[in-house]
Amino acid sequence: xxxxxxxxxxxxxxxxxxxxxxxxxxxxxxxxxxxxxxxxxxxxxxxxxxxxxxxxxxxxxxxxxxxxxxxxxxxxxxxxxxxxxxxxxxxxxxxxxxxxxxxxxxxxxxxxxxxxxxxxxxxxxxxxxxxxxxxxxxxxxxxxxxxxxxxxxxxxxxxxxxxxxxxxxxxxxxxxxxxxxxxxxxxxxxxxxxxxxxxxxxxxxxxxxxxxxxxxxxxxxxxxxxxxxxxxxxxxxxxxxxxxxxxxxxxxxxxxxxxxxxxxxxxxxxxxxxxxxxxxxxxxxxxxxxxxxxxxxxxxxxxxxxxxxxxxxxxxxxxxxxxxxxxxxxxxxxxxxxxxxxxxxxxxxxxxxxxxxxxxxxxxxxxxxxxxxxxxxxxxxxxxxxxxxxxxxxxxxxxxxxxxxxxxxxxxxxxxxxxxxxxxxxxxxxxxxxxxxxxxxxxxxxxxxxxxxxxxxxxxxxxxxxxxxxxxxxxxxxxxxxxxxxxxxxxxxxxxxxxxxxxxxxxxxxxxxxxxxxxxxxxxxxxxxxxxxxxxxxxxxxxxxxxxxxxxx
Numbered sequence: 001x002x003x004x005x006x007x008x009x010x011x012x013x014x015x016x017x018x019x020x021x022x023x024x025x026x027x028x029x030x031x032x033x034x035x036x037x038x039x040x041x042x043x044x045x046x047x048x049x050x051x052x053x054x055x056x057x058x059x060x061x062x063x064x065x066x067x068x069x070x071x072x073x074x075x076x077x078x079x080x081x082x083x084x085x086x087x088x089x090x091x092x093x094x095x096x097x098x099x100x101x102x103x104x105x106x107x108x109x110x111x112x113x114x115x116x117x118x119x120x121x122x123x124x125x126x127x128x129x130x131x132x133x134x135x136x137x138x139x140x141x142x143x144x145x146x147x148x149x150x151x152x153x154x155x156x157x158x159x160x161x162x163x164x165x166x167x168x169x170x171x172x173x174x175x176x177x178x179x180x181x182x183x184x185x186x187x188x189x190x191x192x193x194x195x196x197x198x199x200x201x202x203x204x205x206x207x208x209x210x211x212x213x214x215x216x217x218x219x220x221x222x223x224x225x226x227x228x229x230x231x232x233x234x235x236x237x238x239x240x241x242x243x244x245x246x247x248x249x250x251x252x253x254x255x256x257x258x259x260x261x262x263x264x265x266x267x268x269x270x271x272x273x274x275x276x277x278x279x280x281x282x283x284x285x286x287x288x289x290x291x292x293x294x295x296x297x298x299x300x301x302x303x304x305x306x307x308x309x310x311x312x313x314x315x316x317x318x319x320x321x322x323x324x325x326x327x328x329x330x331x332x333x334x335x336x337x338x339x340x341x342x343x344x345x346x347x348x349x350x351x352x353x354x355x356x357x358x359x360x361x362x363x364x365x366x367x368x369x370x371x372x373x374x375x376x377x378x379x380x381x382x383x384x385x386x387x388x389x390x391x392x393x394x395x396x397x398x399x400x401x402x403x404x405x406x407x408x409x410x411x412x413x414x415x416x417x418x419x420x421x422x423x424x425x426x427x428x429x430x431x432x433x434x435x436x437x438x439x440x441x442x443x444x445x446x447x448x449x450x451x452x453x454x455x456x457x458x459x460x461x462x463x464x465x466x467x468x469x470x471x472x473x474x475x476x477x478x479x480x481x482x483x484x485x486x487x488x489x490x491x492x493x494x495x496x497x498x499x500x501x502x503x504x505x506x507x508x509x510x511x512x513x514x515x516x517x518x519x520x521x522x523x524x525x526x527x528x529x530x531x532x533x534x535x536x537x538x539x540x541x542x543x544x545x546x547x548x549x550x551x552x553x
Contacts, residue, residue: 156189
């Protein structure tokens with residue numbers, strides 16, 4: 001076989017590898033040429049470079065370009081563009097460096113890099129590229145601007161996308177739906193639904209709006225919960241000549257879900273068949289979530305069944321939403337049944353599913369089931385303040401005080417308390433054990449007034465007035481001012497503990513100038529009644545009268 005024909009066959013094989021991103025085979029063919037007494041030319045090398053570019057193997061492409069220069073092969077603009085494009089998808093600084101080294105660059109070279117940046121979502125680099133092009137006294141074309149706008153999509157860089165679009169229009173470059181659709185997608189990801197609607201309206205006026213335009217607009221509205229506007233966009237689409245697709249319908253269902261409009265979400269789901277569209281898992285999940293938010297358990301269960309009948313497989317989102325609906329309806333048995341079904345279908349539950357199931361058990365005081373689920377959650381090495389709090393509350397309702405205290409200690413040990421004390425303080429209060437407040441006093445590193453109030457209330461419930469006095473002393477030693485709740489709980493705890501302690505606290509209450517309420521006045525009345533000295537109540541009653549509450553006391 002003639003060498004030229006064999007080299008052409010090798011070049012064709014390299015090109016075929018490039019189309020399939022099989023860069024290793026392309027390089028192997030190239031490296032085998034010397035053993036077959038063949039010398040690679042620039043066309044063969046470009047075919048192998050193209051394979052590296054499609055597989056984003058920029059390092060290998062750069063090495064090959066250096067080898068071409070070493071062999072004194074005349075690399076052309078295609079060679080540089082393939083390497084630069086591969087760099088753009090992987091390491092954009094290397095791409096810019098390679099671009100500056102290219103001796104015979106042109107707008108094709110720049111556009112190759114710009115498209116690489118667009119695919120990688122490198123909007124900063126795309127903007128830099130436009131500046132570089134102007135520095136070379138060259139003018140970007142529509143391809144360059146489209147790539148720069150597309151690069152803004154993934155990161156939701158909507159301001160930059162709109163700026164590029166404005167420059168494009170000022171330069172009166174001929175553009176189509178692609179430019180605005182890219183800017184529309186950036187506005188969607190940036191949660192700029194107003195801009196999305198303006199861009200769609202502009203596309204409609206110019207009669208170039210397509211299904212991508214409508215879908216992106218609907219998605220932008222869905223992300224912001226603008227369900228009325230999303231339904232309006234869907235109606236506009238139906239009135240146009242454009243065929244509606246399932247992605248646009250899914251966006252409208254999601255908008256209804258975020259807006260809490262479960263009837264509309266379910267209606268849209270049922271209308272998919274009328275539109276000759278097949279519902280997807282996303283369609284069902286959005287409708288189920290809408291039902292969960294509005295406590296429509298029976299509808300959510302029906303949709304889960306319909307999902308399975310349509311030969312789709314429910315995922316963790318499907319089950320989590322229905323289990324949350326069970327929790328809100330107080331159906332703990334149904335929640336556990338669904339949880340078991342997840343295991344049977346090999347669907348790994350997430351923290352949302354665990355927390356919802358535990359909360360469902362907590363609502364009915366099923367502490368043993370709640371603890372079992374919590375231990376499974378811990379076994380998965382996932383920690384949740386909500387799950388712990390629900391399990392503690394379940395133990396409290398079952399009067400399992402020791403277990404509740406143990407869970408409190410575990411929360412403290414796992415460092416779940418920081419910033420979340422308000423979630424588990426009610427459980428400590430409900431447990432009604434003074435040693436819960438002692439745990440707080442001894443172990444909590446940086447207490448706040450919420451923590452103090454919860455601890456004092458817990459001691460009041462258990463009539464542990466000595467602990468109340470200790471906690472009030474500790475509060476005085478801090479810079480944290482007491483509140484109405486603080487003094488009301490403390491005064492209530494000291495009723496029957498001896499009037500001297502109560503009167504000292506009442507005096508301190510007056511000196512601190514804390515606003516009292518009806519409950520404060522009631523506690524003070526009960527306290528002072530022990531000594532039958534109503535004079536101590538005069539300042540507090542005067543305060544109540546000024547607030548217009550005296551008649552209530």
